[in-house]
Amino acid sequence: MKKLINQPEDFVKESLAGMAIAHSDLIKVNYDPTYVYRATAPIPGKVAIISGGGSGHEPMHAGFVGKGMLDAACPGEVFTSPTPDQMLAAAQQVDGGAGILYIVKNYSGDVMNFEMATELARSEGIRVLNILIDDDVAVKDSLYTQGRRGVGTTVLAEKICGAAAEQGYDLPQIADLCRRVNLNGRSMGIALTSCTVPAKGTPTFTLSDRQMEIGIGIHGEPGRERIDLKSADEIAQRLTQTILDDTGYSRVVREWDENSGEWVDVELVDPPLQTGDRLLAFVNSMGGTPISELYLIYRQLAEICEQRGMLIVRNLIGPYITSLEMQGCSITLLKLDDELIRLWDAPVHTANLRWGM
């Protein structure tokens, strides 16, 4: 296992400790229960945005805590859901009286624990809503997941909702916004190599020197198929076309209804993509792929969008939602509107995403 680590069981806490020292102007870290929070929290009157999930996807989520993005992040052990007590403690720490939005990636453990944390926080008088991200078009029902997995759109939702919170949107408005980002965001990824969870010490799966996995999950879950290595252009084509052709996905999600004071099942359907749509194109490294290769993917992706009459008006290119040292990439396309563009462009200052301040 070739990693810069000490004892595998200390990996997450030591990495967070390094972050805390490096970015003490932005964040603080609490241990037992473990969460990372904005140094200036709570901010009175501002909705607080909290996310979380298994570690190993850095910089998501802890690297996105700061001005204009997350108020707190709850990291689990590598590829392991955080626990409700982490989520509750984070909510208590950052609640500024305007409520909390939990942004939850669709993995069964995350969903269950965030729902439990929602109940606990409410019983303590904290207003909480939670919105699910389920944007991975590769597969439906996977290891750890019922329905589609939550991947790249999470990063975009955290940025956009963080900006809205900064600008004074209230909790229902931000929940609606987050849901809209999720329904308009679609992702798919590929792996060239596996990754190794520190506590396990051996690769999560194996790929021969000539194989790649199409539709990989961010924990190394199986995708659609395992095929011979393709060129960057072919990979970009396959991912982009699959994403652009995927419309109308329908699912039922469980959301808290503040009016009735109970959980309700809501049917949500992805809106269509059309000629003339404006897109944010996010080309993401799985961790071990350098940025030079991502630009080859972007080049082909941009060409296909242009052929389809769609306009990429914003982009994000780099390692933002990773799978440890896995080589590979994912593409996320988010259909934009004027409001989403304005919120995307708003200043952000976190450890690992920053502009405008």
Added chain:
Amino acid sequence: MKKLINQPEDFVKESLAGMAIAHSDLIKVNYDPTYVYRATAPIPGKVAIISGGGSGHEPMHAGFVGKGMLDAACPGEVFTSPTPDQMLAAAQQVDGGAGILYIVKNYSGDVMNFEMATELARSEGIRVLNILIDDDVAVKDSLYTQGRRGVGTTVLAEKICGAAAEQGYDLPQIADLCRRVNLNGRSMGIALTSCTVPAKGTPTFTLSDRQMEIGIGIHGEPGRERIDLKSADEIAQRLTQTILDDTGYSRVVREWDENSGEWVDVELVDPPLQTGDRLLAFVNSMGGTPISELYLIYRQLAEICEQRGMLIVRNLIGPYITSLEMQGCSITLLKLDDELIRLWDAPVHTANLRWGM
């Protein structure tokens, strides 16, 4: 060879083409000769900063072209020096009448070609100075290099000199500043794995599953020794201590003397590091190492600096000067003063380094 590429011989140009499309607000790319330049260049009255070198170290240098950093970058093929005609054409493109500073990493091919370009540009009436970066404390005289190699301090020099140019410093002032950054910057790196040059298709060197290379060069050149894998803390200790104990390095460099109108040999000596010094700590990924691991290195590095009575007042953590998909890291420590801090903090907006705008 597991990479996102098409034909290996097209890798550099296709990657640049992707950059140009993704960041058309910031940069333009010229082919034959190949260089990347700031979309708004030339900027009348501003000194232009140009760097360049072999590709494969992205985001350096093309990812640093933009506001507050480089005016142009000259990428060679992977791990291959760019040619004088690229450097000359870039200078002609971005010269705003206040002259050009070439920032040159100390590799024999780069040094020779930038000197030739300097002569050519001068013969065309462009004022040019060039400053060498030779900050790698690992080894003296290496594959491709006489003296010490130029590594991580290059990124810091490009940022700081770019800010100075933006603020109206003149050419000799910026050359002095760049020299000062180089003399006060020290780096060293390690590799856990090799990397594969696309045109070759096989790993540059081999390391067994239990080995690492201490003092690796950014082209995979041999370092000080090949040893059994160490823990993150031991690696951080070894790199940090070697850097902090390295003072007084003396070398003779060839610089253009504007007064006499000829090349002169100048002896330069690294100043000492002392208790109370303020440092910029730069922990860099070699490309394949995720940021979560870099924070473990930073944590130990910060502890050692504190023990030595030195204060880290700024940091940079991430993949900025890489070796394709190599796993490993490097540490650069730059001794700061008030002026360097002010220039480091100044706004920058490039494809791959951005803050304050």
